[in-house]
Amino acid sequence: MFNNPKKKPPLKAKGIEDMPHTKAGLEYKVWHEAKPKTNKWRNIRWIVLISINVLFVVSYLLGLSILEGSLSGSRALGFYLMDTYNSLQVMLISIFDGHFWALTMNFWIGFFTILILYTIGGRTYCSWVCPYHFLAELGEKLHNYLVKKKKIKEHTYNIYLHFVFWVGFLLIALFTKNIVFEDINPIGIISRSLIYGPSLSLLWIFVLLLFEITYSKRFWCRYACPVGATWAITGKAALVDIQFDLDKCAYCRDCQDVCLVPHELWFVEKGKATQEIHYTGSDCTRCGLCVDICSGDALKFKIKGVDKIL
Numbered sequence: 001m002f003n004n005p006k007k008k009p010p011l012k013a014k015g016i017e018d019m020p021h022t023k024a025g026l027e028y029k030v031w032h033e034a035k036p037k038t039n040k041w042r043n044i045r046w047i048v049l050i051s052i053n054v055l056f057v058v059s060y061l062l063g064l065s066i067l068e069g070s071l072s073g074s075r076a077l078g079f080y081l082m083d084t085y086n087s088l089q090v091m092l093i094s095i096f097d098g099h100f101w102a103l104t105m106n107f108w109i110g111f112f113t114i115l116i117l118y119t120i121g122g123r124t125y126c127s128w129v130c131p132y133h134f135l136a137e138l139g140e141k142l143h144n145y146l147v148k149k150k151k152i153k154e155h156t157y158n159i160y161l162h163f164v165f166w167v168g169f170l171l172i173a174l175f176t177k178n179i180v181f182e183d184i185n186p187i188g189i190i191s192r193s194l195i196y197g198p199s200l201s202l203l204w205i206f207v208l209l210l211f212e213i214t215y216s217k218r219f220w221c222r223y224a225c226p227v228g229a230t231w232a233i234t235g236k237a238a239l240v241d242i243q244f245d246l247d248k249c250a251y252c253r254d255c256q257d258v259c260l261v262p263h264e265l266w267f268v269e270k271g272k273a274t275q276e277i278h279y280t281g282s283d284c285t286r287c288g289l290c291v292d293i294c295s296g297d298a299l300k301f302k303i304k305g306v307d308k309i310l
């Protein structure tokens with residue numbers, strides 16, 4: 001966590017003799033296309049994401065206390081869960097209102113439960129739970145198609161824009177004494193619409209998706225969403241990571257092409273790796289798309305410390 005591999009001197013780039021296809025005795029093209037494209041991790045992730053969101057709906061419709069509320073604040077089997085960024089806004093308002101000590105025990109249980117979960121899992125929430133991520137992932141396919149056909153151009157921004165929004169919405173909450181962010185938060189809007197029925201706020205989701213499809217790929221998740229930025233901060237201590245093995249890499253960069261945050265895969269670029277084994281950083285959503293696509297199986301899920309226990 002504190003040993004930054006980016007600051008180390010890079011290892012010498014591998015020559016053709018050290019490439020995985022050469023070692024396998026295959027032409028690069030044959031090797032590159034040999035692995036069947038199963039989308040294994042994407043499919044598992046979509047099943048989990050859809051199941052969680054459906055469970056909210058079913059619990060509400062059948063009056064069950066399995067998963068009550070919405071993704072902004074809920075109870076799982078009676079146990080309170082509070083979105084961390086929303087909780088931070090509530091805390092900030094209550095400090096300046098003088099009501100901080102009146103925050104309930106259930107609020108703190110909900111806050112710390114989610115905080116601990118996502119500190120362990122990192123930004124997993126984004127790709128394994130968030131319903132907007134699911135829609136945006138589908139929108140990305142259309143965006144990529146339009147870019148490929150040269151109908152639109154890609155527009156990228158500085159990744160640190162995320163933290164401008166993060167601080168900005170906290171300040172807005174402080175000055176308005178209101179959780180204004182929740183009015184435009186796609187996660188809450190979609191979650192509530194699924195559970196309680198559609199609302200006019202869905203128009204905002206439509207506008208956002210249209211902007212991402214026609215102008216800037218995955219803008220909200222990449223540069224704006226303060227919920228994702230929160231997990232990127234707490235995820236610095238995450239135990240779940242994607243592990244990279246330089247020996248198995250052919251520098252093809254397919255993984256960066258499918259990644260929401262390609263800067264987290266900086267070490268796959270030729271001559272950039274500073275050690276034989278690297279791990280993705282806290283912005284990685286652990287979506288598994290890079291694991292699925294890598295022809296050399298150079299990337300895999302890793303739970304830190306588990307191999308030492310087993």
Ligand code: SF4
Nearest residue numbers: 249250252253255294
């Ligand atoms: S890790 Fe990335 S660059 Fe390396 S072989 Fe796999 S997909 Fe290609």
Ligand code: SF4
Nearest residue numbers: 259284285287288290
């Ligand atoms: S590094 Fe891999 S797991 Fe992480 S966000 Fe990118 S594609 Fe997903």
